[in-house]
Amino acid sequence: MEFGIVELSRLQFALTAMYHFLFVPLTLGLSVVIAIMETVYVMTNRPIWRQMTKFWGTLFGINFVLGVATGITMEFQFGMNWSYFSHYVGDIFGAPLALEGLMAFFMEATFVGLFFFGWDKLSKVGHLIVTWLVAIGSNFSALWILIANGWMQNPVGAEFNPMTMRMELTDFYEVMFNSVAQAKFVHTVSAGYVTAAVFVLGVSAWYLLKNRHIELARRSITVAAAFGLASAFSVVLLGDESGYDATLNQKMKLAAIEGMWETEPAPAPFTVFGFPDQEARETHFAIHVPYVMGLIGTRSLTTEIPGIAQLVDEGENRIRSGLIAYDALMHIREARQTADPAELARFEAHSDDLGFAFLLRKYLDDPREASDEQIRMAAEDTVPRVWPLFWAFRIMVGLGFGFIATMIYFFYLASFKGMRFPRPALHLAVWMIPAPWIAAEMGWIVAEFGRQPWTVDGVLPTAMSVSALSITEVALTLAGFILFYTVLFVVEVSLMLKYIRKGPVQDVEETEAWFATHYDRLGGRRESAALATPAE
Amino acid sequence: MILHTLIDYDVLRVIWWVLLGVLLIGFALTDGFDMGVGALLPFAARTDIERRVAINTVGPVWEGNQVWFILGGGAIFAAWPPLYAVSFSGFYLAMFVILAALIVRPVAFKYRSKRDGARWRATWDWALCASGAIPALLFGVAVGNVIQGVPFLFTDDLHTLYQGAWYTKFVGLLDPFSLLAGVVSLSMLVMHGGAWLTLKAEGAVRDRARRFGSVAALIALAGYALAGLWMAYGIEGYRIVGAYTTTAASNPLQFEVERSASWLSAYAEHPWIMIAPALAFAGGILTFFGLRAGREVSTLLFSKLSILGVISSVGLTMFPFILPSSSDPRSSLTVWNASSSHLTLFVMLVSTVIFMPLILAYTAWVYKVLWGKVTEDDVTGKSDSVY
Numbered sequence: 001m002e003f004g005i006v007e008l009s010r011l012q013f014a015l016t017a018m019y020h021f022l023f024v025p026l027t028l029g030l031s032v033v034i035a036i037m038e039t040v041y042v043m044t045n046r047p048i049w050r051q052m053t054k055f056w057g058t059l060f061g062i063n064f065v066l067g068v069a070t071g072i073t074m075e076f077q078f079g080m081n082w083s084y085f086s087h088y089v090g091d092i093f094g095a096p097l098a099l100e101g102l103m104a105f106f107m108e109a110t111f112v113g114l115f116f117f118g119w120d121k122l123s124k125v126g127h128l129i130v131t132w133l134v135a136i137g138s139n140f141s142a143l144w145i146l147i148a149n150g151w152m153q154n155p156v157g158a159e160f161n162p163m164t165m166r167m168e169l170t171d172f173y174e175v176m177f178n179s180v181a182q183a184k185f186v187h188t189v190s191a192g193y194v195t196a197a198v199f200v201l202g203v204s205a206w207y208l209l210k211n212r213h214i215e216l217a218r219r220s221i222t223v224a225a226a227f228g229l230a231s232a233f234s235v236v237l238l239g240d241e242s243g244y245d246a247t248l249n250q251k252m253k254l255a256a257i258e259g260m261w262e263t264e265p266a267p268a269p270f271t272v273f274g275f276p277d278q279e280a281r282e283t284h285f286a287i288h289v290p291y292v293m294g295l296i297g298t299r300s301l302t303t304e305i306p307g308i309a310q311l312v313d314e315g316e317n318r319i320r321s322g323l324i325a326y327d328a329l330m331h332i333r334e335a336r337q338t339a340d341p342a343e344l345a346r347f348e349a350h351s352d353d354l355g356f357a358f359l360l361r362k363y364l365d366d367p368r369e370a371s372d373e374q375i376r377m378a379a380e381d382t383v384p385r386v387w388p389l390f391w392a393f394r395i396m397v398g399l400g401f402g403f404i405a406t407m408i409y410f411f412y413l414a415s416f417k418g419m420r421f422p423r424p425a426l427h428l429a430v431w432m433i434p435a436p437w438i439a440a441e442m443g444w445i446v447a448e449f450g451r452q453p454w455t456v457d458g459v460l461p462t463a464m465s466v467s468a469l470s471i472t473e474v475a476l477t478l479a480g481f482i483l484f485y486t487v488l489f490v491v492e493v494s495l496m497l498k499y500i501r502k503g504p505v506q507d508v509e510e511t512e513a514w515f516a517t518h519y520d521r522l523g524g525r526r527e528s529a530a531l532a533t534p535a536e
Numbered sequence: 537m538i539l540h541t542l543i544d545y546d547v548l549r550v551i552w553w554v555l556l557g558v559l560l561i562g563f564a565l566t567d568g569f570d571m572g573v574g575a576l577l578p579f580a581a582r583t584d585i586e587r588r589v590a591i592n593t594v595g596p597v598w599e600g601n602q603v604w605f606i607l608g609g610g611a612i613f614a615a616w617p618p619l620y621a622v623s624f625s626g627f628y629l630a631m632f633v634i635l636a637a638l639i640v641r642p643v644a645f646k647y648r649s650k651r652d653g654a655r656w657r658a659t660w661d662w663a664l665c666a667s668g669a670i671p672a673l674l675f676g677v678a679v680g681n682v683i684q685g686v687p688f689l690f691t692d693d694l695h696t697l698y699q700g701a702w703y704t705k706f707v708g709l710l711d712p713f714s715l716l717a718g719v720v721s722l723s724m725l726v727m728h729g730g731a732w733l734t735l736k737a738e739g740a741v742r743d744r745a746r747r748f749g750s751v752a753a754l755i756a757l758a759g760y761a762l763a764g765l766w767m768a769y770g771i772e773g774y775r776i777v778g779a780y781t782t783t784a785a786s787n788p789l790q791f792e793v794e795r796s797a798s799w800l801s802a803y804a805e806h807p808w809i810m811i812a813p814a815l816a817f818a819g820g821i822l823t824f825f826g827l828r829a830g831r832e833v834s835t836l837l838f839s840k841l842s843i844l845g846v847i848s849s850v851g852l853t854m855f856p857f858i859l860p861s862s863s864d865p866r867s868s869l870t871v872w873n874a875s876s877s878h879l880t881l882f883v884m885l886v887s888t889v890i891f892m893p894l895i896l897a898y899t900a901w902v903y904k905v906l907w908g909k910v911t912e913d914d915v916t917g918k919s920d921s922v923y
Contacts, residue, residue: 065646069639075609079624080631083696090617091876095884098614101607102891109603110902113596121905163785165694168877467625473702477632495650
């Protein structure tokens with residue numbers, strides 16, 4: 001692969017987005033976990049639950065700030081590195097980003113300050129409301145950014161305007177309730193909840209192994225296992241597959257994930273394992289499970305899933321149709337205000353395929369002069385690289401089932417076995433902490449790498465979306481981000497570890513006082529373990 | 537949907553031009569004092585406890601304040617996509633420096649007091665100072681460049697091209713007039729930070745903040761006056777020539793534009809816009825005396841009025857231009873050719889009308905809850921709940 005401005009810009013976007021998403025899922029999930037813990041505190045008035053809220057809140061804060069900081073990069077990068085994209089779809093794509101600020105960022109950022117600083121300044125219920133507003137704000141921001149992302153996968157509610165040379169909004173409602181966006185939202189937010197559940201479970205398991213903060217750890221495990229069980233089911237069952245029949249490219253993505261080179265008779269088998277070979281168009285050493293792919297991909301026994309070869313042919317037809325639109329558009333642009341109605345009609349008839357003509361821009365300046373061979377090459381370009389998708393998807397799904405199993409197991413022990421966790425299980429929980437991050441990053445690889453060669457599916461090719469920058473400029477900022485983000489990552493992880501080792505701050509006097517007043521109701525059982533914090 | 541045609545396209549465009557100003561001013565008024573406090577930190581606060589007091593005066597609010605900037609970016613993207621596309625990629629390395637500052641700043645706030653080492657804290661203190669001062673300077677530099685015009689042009693299919701190699705693109709931003717504009721914005725925000733510390737801090741920190749703040753107010757006033765004279769005699773403005781419509785589709789290449797006369801001829805055409813520079817001067821002078829006298833609430837208010845005057849004077853003077861092009865004036869972005877579609881502007885206006893009052897209400901409530909001075913007692917021994 002030649003390393004030009006497009007590849008560098010893509011690398012920069014991928015790195016900064018994946019780095020940003022190291023912090024986002026934990027923010028999404030932990031904000032809700034904390035709000036649940038504080039709700040229990042307000043309902044039961046037991047100080048241990050406030051200590052839990054504060055302890056997990058401290059870890060939340062260390063993580064949250066990097067999510068915010070690295071998120072600014074994302075919002076600016078569209079304009080900095082992808083200025084033609086910004087011009088071409090800003091009319092639609094900008095709105096959810098602005099709404100994210102209006103509805104979500106202001107809410108979470110304004111109240112997160114009070115969450116940390118407001119313990120002594122607000123009533124109990126007042127503070128609880130603030131905590132919930134932080135959680136709701138965080139989750140709303142996920143909604144809006146995924147509406148923007150969903151539109152890139154399935155661009156509904158918009159059409160091309162030859163006068164302004166860009167896509168323009170025709171129906172905001174369609175953009176907002178885009179089926180792909182909604183499925184993505186549920187999937188992504190659930191993934192965040194699983195991340196927080198595994199994190200809380202793992203850290204608590206570590207405390208149990210070290211025999212520290214027993215009461216905090218046990219209660220945290222109860223919350224994490226219940227919350228994690230529900231979200232692990234939701235993340236797997238409500239995966240964003242529902243959108244895979246929406247567009248040609250989504251079908252292509254599905255075929256690539258499956259390594260399905262040719263259309264198979266329905267219901268198609270699922271390839272559990274194999275080595276996809278892009279050149280030979282076959283998957284070596286494939287192990288198939290009959291019927292499964294057809295069932296999960298189409299939820300029917302008779303619907304065919306098109307294979308890659310068939311989709312490439314469809315792509316070629318659309319390129320030829322797009323060339324008619326492109327030719328008409330050039331005539332309309334030349335004529336300015338006095339465009340010929342016949343040209344306008346010709347453009348309208350083929351405007352849906354305009355983006356496919358742009359695929360030829362990679363090979364020559366004027367797509368209208370393309371040879372048959374170049375058109376064939378451009379059609380082949382609509383196939384993303386198969387092996388990264390194939391493997392990323394399998395790792396993600398495998399981990400997803402792993403989370404369900406873990407959560408069922410811990411939920412069972414916590415609810416019915418009196419919290420007697422075997423030590424190997426606790427070790428497993430600690431080692432599992434990185435797993436949800438791996439699954440989430442794999443999920444993004446499937447979603448965004450699978451969208452190639454488009455930035456906006458079928459509308460705008462990636463190669464055409466970049467800014468006219470020099471390699472030096474992009475290389476400089478890329479180097480800057482890598483250096484900068486590495487330092488921040490080391491600092492954040494070291495602080496996380498420091499505060500996990502330090503453990504919760506327990507107000508001994510208050511806890512003692514609480515147990516004294518509730519001594520009778522608890523049947524004489526002194527939960528002295530709540531205070532047992534061995535000296536460090 | 538036909539509802540959006542209830543408001544004419546050109547009216548919506550003017551509303552969004554005003555809202556763009558509101559967002560920039562909102563950012564300068566709120567995050568401005570955070571940056572000012574950051575820039576003042578190593579000078580106004582000397583000991584660790586003093587610095588923690590200074591940091592904690594903005595501790596609970598900087599996060600919300602910064603959203604003004606993020607929303608500003610989002611709103612430019614949504615309402616003025618060509619402006620977003622051209623300015624963010626055209627000022628590429630300068631944007632990266634601002635971005636770096638905006639990433640370091642939150643981390644510095646949050647992490648500084650999480651460890652005890654003197655070197656750890658000193659490092660973050662300087663990070664706070666730089667991440668406050670550098671963007672404050674660069675925002676002004678950017679405005680200085682916009683006033684003089686930026687070297688970019690559109691191709692026929694609206695790709696943006698820029699003039700010059702990457703280093704001239706970056707170093708070229710730092711011409712004398714733009715640096716002067718940068719000094720104005722930096723000193724203005726330092727003045728604002730000084731007014732904020734006067735209100736929220738006590739003792740030595742407050743005294744030093746008053747002193748630095750009043751010096752900054754004088755520099756801002758002198759710089760602003762000098763920039764005005766410079767614009768009157770040394771910089772040509774831009775004009776749209778010939779007949780044009782204000783409701784046509786947003787095609788940036790549709791107007792003929794020429795450079796002639798001074799930007800300041802706008803004051804001859806619309807004398808009422810004198811109110812903006814008048815506010816800037818009056819606010820600045822009153823802030824200076826307020827800081828000298830140690831008044832608190834009124835000084836912060838005057839400082840806000842001054843910033844409001846400075847920023848709106850730039851916008852009003854240049855109207856309808858938003859980003860003039862010095863290398864190809866025809867490519868200049870104006871209110872009439874660089875907006876989103878009619879429908880998008882309408883949808884965004886409805887959302888803003890619903891959410892902006894809510895945002896202002898809960899932000900005001902948060903400031904009310906946090907009302908009062910931050911003292912040394914407030915931060916001693918509370919490293920888990922405050923910075």
